[in-house]
Amino acid sequence: MQRTVGSRSLRMENSLMPTGTFFVRACPTCGRNLEVRVELMAREVECVHCGASFIASAESSSIFDDQRIEQILARAQQYIEATMHRRSSDSLDTAPSERL
Numbered sequence: 001m002q003r004t005v006g007s008r009s010l011r012m013e014n015s016l017m018p019t020g021t022f023f024v025r026a027c028p029t030c031g032r033n034l035e036v037r038v039e040l041m042a043r044e045v046e047c048v049h050c051g052a053s054f055i056a057s058a059e060s061s062s063i064f065d066d067q068r069i070e071q072i073l074a075r076a077q078q079y080i081e082a083t084m085h086r087r088s089s090d091s092l093d094t095a096p097s098e099r100l
Contacts, residue, residue: 029047029052
């Protein structure tokens with residue numbers, strides 16, 4: 001494609017030109033930024049990084065995000081506690097036996 005600006009002729013590659021309007025939205029699951037097409041506003045979209053589905057909106061809903069963060073923190077705490085319990089159980093199983 002060629003375009004004339006003043007007396008200069010410019011050649012533009014289609015692959016370099018933007019093909020739509022996007023807004024940046026963080027995935028509510030993995031937190032990575034996504035470029036979402038404006039045409040997909042208020043529709044269900046899928047994160048290309050983690051595969052999670054969510055409704056595309058210009059801003060994240062802070063109440064939903066806060067709840068999601070609390071859920072993730074609670075799961076992390078459960079994992080930590082289970083790991084600590086497992087380690088303490090393993091150390092009891094491997095204690096040296098008493099001599100007779």
